[in-house]
Structures are given as structure tokens and as C-alpha cells.
Amino acid sequence: MLLKAIIHTNSRKIDAEKFFKGMFETSLKNGEIIEAIEFEIPQKSNYQKLPQNPALRYAVVGVMLLNIKEELMLQ
Known part of the structure; x- marks a missing residue:
């Protein structure tokens, strides 16, 4: 989250701060697959x-x- 990453899925882009909902829980929907993670090095x-x-x-x-x-x- 510190890297301000953007998670790219097969259907949308999600900010890392909104992606992680808690311990062992994410905002991925049923059938959604992570394709890439974008962040500045x-x-x-x-x-x-x-x-x-x-x-x-x-x-x-x-x-x-x-x-x-x-x-x-x-x-």
C-alpha cells in the first residue's frame, strides 16, 4: 500500500488501499483474476x-x- 500500487484484474483496476479488506480478505469478486500489479520502483x-x-x-x-x-x- 505504501507503493500506491494498482491491481489490474481481468475486469477492473483497484487501488491497493481498497483491495485489502482485512486479514485474509480482498475485494476480488467471484471469477476475478489478478493479471498485473503496477507500482513505481x-x-x-x-x-x-x-x-x-x-x-x-x-x-x-x-x-x-x-x-x-x-x-x-x-x-
């Missing part, structure tokens, strides 16, 4: 998982930092 990026649970190997907090066209974004 960042000049620089970094992702950190803080702290990682050694037993389950999932992040408690994830942080993404992007630099797109001299604009820094943090999520």
Missing part, C-alpha cells in the same frame, strides 16, 4: 522486522522506508 528502500519471534518467525512490528522521487515515506 523506489530509488531506495529498506524493510526491518522488529523484534522477530524466534519460535514462530513472524514480526511483531514491520517497518518499511521508501524513497520515491525524493519523497521519503515510512509505514
